[in-house]
Amino acid sequence: MSQKxxxxxxxxxxxxxxxxxNEGRVWKCKGDEFNPSAPAVFLEGFSGHFAVEFLQKVDVPVIxxxxxxYNEIQxxxxxLRISNKKNEQFLNDWKKAETQANRATEQLADVTIELKNLQRSLPLEVERL
Incomplete structure (x- = not known):
């Protein structure tokens, strides 16, 4: 974190x-950050100290x-709606990319089979000459 x-x-x-x-839980710092070599802080309701690198400060509005x-919930x-739309678009793009990759893989397999068939038939053509 940039600020202690x-x-x-x-x-x-x-x-x-x-x-x-503890997904979604907001914690309150019991005291100031300490230990410059491995920054940590004590949290209310948490046993022991906790590494600052795994914490993100949040602004909690005063209700x-x-x-x-009601306004904060809205x-x-x-x-959340905006985030869901972005996630949905990302998922759709990923599905399209996956479909394209599968088609390309199938085409590569077809070309590989065709190449092997040509390699097998080449010695037969040489013998005929």
């Missing part, structure tokens, strides 16, 4: 086993009313 974590910062875990076990909560739903 401070007491009260909100973070999520990523790219580690604990991240999979002061039911309307704020904003997150919209972000």
């Amino acid at each position: 974590l401070k007491k009260g910062d909100m973070v999520v875990m990523h790219t580690c086993l604990e991240a999979k076990l 002061e009313s039911e309307m704020d909560l 904003r997150l739903k919209q972000e």
Whole structure:
């Protein structure tokens, strides 16, 4: 992380086993980041310290009313819809690329068989001459 974590910062875990076990959970830092050689921080509700390299600081909006909560939910739903559309497009592009690769593989196999047949028939043609 470029800036050191401070007491009260909100973070999520990523790219580690604990991240999979605690998917979507937001943690609060108990204290400031420590240990310059292997940066770590203590998290509220987590036993022991945790390596900073597997944490991402997040901005958690302050919810002061039911309307704020409703608006935040709507904003997150919209972000999710956008993300789903991007993922869907990526999946479609990947399927097209996979189909093209399969066709190319089939064509290569056909050409390879044709080449082998030509190689077999070449000695027979030479004998006829």
